Amino acid sequence: MSLSESTDYRWIDGVEGLELYEPGGHHPVMIDDVLHNRYRIVDKLGFGGFSTVWLARDLTKNRNLVVKVGRSSVGFPRKETEILQALQTPKLPLPPGFEANPQTNIPSIFDTFDVRGPNGTHTCYTLTPAQGNLKEKSFSRLFPVQVARALAAKLARAVAYVHSQGFVHGDIHLRNILIKFPSELDDLSLQEFRKMFGGPETVPVTRVDNKPLTPNVPSHAVVPLNLGKYAEDFTIVDAHGLILSDFGQAFSPDTEQRLGKDCNTPVASRAPETYFEPNRPISFSSDIWSLGTAIWEILGMKPLFSEIEEQDEVVAEQIDVLGIHNLPAPWRRKWEGKDIDWENWNTEIPRLPFGKRTPWPVLEDAFQECVQEDRREMVTEGVFEEGEETEAILELIRGMLTFNPEERWTIDMVLHSKWMAQWALPELEKTA
Numbered sequence: 347m348s349l350s351e352s353t354d355y356r357w358i359d360g361v362e363g364l365e366l367y368e369p370g371g372h373h374p375v376m377i378d379d380v381l382h383n384r385y386r387i388v389d390k391l392g393f394g395g396f397s398t399v400w401l402a403r404d405l406t407k408n409r410n411l412v413v414k415v416g417r418s419s420v421g422f423p424r425k426e427t428e429i430l431q432a433l434q435t436p437k438l439p440l441p442p443g444f445e446a447n448p449q450t451n452i453p454s455i456f457d458t459f460d461v462r463g464p465n466g467t468h469t470c471y472t473l474t475p476a477q478g479n480l481k482e483k484s485f486s487r488l489f490p491v492q493v494a495r496a497l498a499a500k501l502a503r504a505v506a507y508v509h510s511q512g513f514v515h516g517d518i519h520l521r522n523i524l525i526k527f528p529s530e531l532d533d534l535s536l537q538e539f540r541k542m543f544g545g546p547e548t549v550p551v552t553r554v555d556n557k558p559l560t561p562n563v564p565s566h567a568v569v570p571l572n573l574g575k576y577a578e579d580f581t582i583v584d585a586h587g588l589i590l591s592d593f594g595q596a597f598s599p600d601t602e603q604r605l606g607k608d609c610n611t612p613v614a615s616r617a618p619e620t621y622f623e624p625n626r627p628i629s630f631s632s633d634i635w636s637l638g639t640a641i642w643e644i645l646g647m648k649p650l651f652s653e654i655e656e657q658d659e660v661v662a663e664q665i666d667v668l669g670i671h672n673l674p675a676p677w678r679r680k681w682e683g684k685d686i687d688w689e690n691w692n693t694e695i696p697r698l699p700f701g702k703r704t705p706w707p708v709l710e711d712a713f714q715e716c717v718q719e720d721r722r723e724m725v726t727e728g729v730f731e732e733g734e735e736t737e738a739i740l741e742l743i744r745g746m747l748t749f750n751p752e753e754r755w756t757i758d759m760v761l762h763s764k765w766m767a768q769w770a771l772p773e774l775e776k777t778a
């Protein structure tokens with residue numbers, strides 16, 4: 347973490363927080379930099395709280411790949427590379443009927459190295475390029491109904507693989523779900539790539555106090571390039587290329603305890619036990635809650651719970667949608683402000699928000715209003731079948747979004763659910 351007061355920079359839309367370019371933060375990567383004497387930076391593909399992600403040309407093998415450059419802070423003990431390497435080949439037996447090579451839906455790491463710079467030492471690794479994350483596609487509306495089914499099935503299978511190998515992903519949401527880029531991109535020369543996608547979009551970085559920049563920060567910020575196509579143009583082949591990415595929060599519950607309060611999943615996708623029981627260890631079941639919210643969003647490209655509200659409001663929405671009668675009794679007492687243990691008062695425990703609020707629709711109505719009605723307005727994307735399919739979807743979502751983590755469905759139950767078995771998985775098999 348920073349020891350100095352952070353510098354203020356003029357706001358640049360669509361780029362990482364520039365105040366993170368300080369000791370302990372991001373490395374100031376620039377276009378055309380060569381990292382590790384081997385990877386020439388071509389463009390930016392994205393950023394997260396812990397890294398910046400770049401498209402680079404491998405000068406040794408003359409191919410394009412992705413370099414993920416981590417923050418240098420030692421305050422973040424991330425085992426991402428270790429876990430990804432462990433997942434490259436299954437070590438534990440796969441459940442019966444599991445597809446061959448399930449690890450193809452997990453990022454493959456080619457190389458890891460350190461880069462030293464003005465902000466410290468940064469762990470970097472190289473990966474296969476993908477065409478952006480599924481969240482970016484939501485601006486372009488809906489996946490065709492067959493593709494939405496196949497994406498949901500592929501995502502559930504990727505999670506099943508991770509769980510079968512003893513790991514919890516810990517951060518499942520649409521920004522961490524990528525789609526492989528057609529392999530032709532790997533071999534495009536720099537000239538061909540620029541012809542196809544244009545040059546990088548860069549914006550000069552300036553300080554609010556107008557002082558010159560220090561070497562900690564790049565002279566230009568790079569707006570990430572969107573390599574992908576629109577949601578409505580996705581095909582089942584794209585769904586086969588799904589990658590469950592970002593294992594920065596992953597852990598093995600057998601060897602490491604992760605408490606609810608240390609869960610970093612965005613509030614809209616985070617399991618409620620992380621709030622109601624912040625000092626209890628979380629496990630595979632927390633991933634299932636996040637998987638439930640991710641599958642919902644794939645179906646209608648709208649999050650089930652608000653992404654801009656604080657924890658109390660989001661929990662209120664969860665209760666509206668799923669029903670207060672489903673909230674475990676001890677949580678309900680905390681929520682309603684009863685049985686308060688003033689000695690161990692924890693302000694983090696969710697409470698009924700003050701003031702007037704408009705309740706959210708129950709799950710069944712939300713499905714009609716937020717998924718099916720939008721789909722009906724589109725000409726080609728299609729709706730989920732009314733009747734049996736809709737009921738099967740709602741049964742699955744309710745199973746995954748069971749408040750009590752002990753009663754929540756396991757990934758095995760998800761894969762064997764009626765909707766997965768009769769609609770989602772067969773969609774994948776049609777083209778396998």
Ligand SMILES: Nc1ncnc2c1ncn2[C@@H]1O[C@H](COP(=O)(O)OP(=O)(O)OP(=O)(O)O)[C@@H](O)[C@H]1O
Binds near residue numbers: 395397477
């Ligand atoms: N292999 C890839 N190909 C293309 N884009 C990628 C790739 N990996 C990551 N990205 C892009 O970079 C973004 C950030 O990556 P990632 O989520 O792995 O970073 P992070 O710093 O670990 O994030 P977080 O704060 O969520 O932990 C992704 O949302 C995605 O848009």
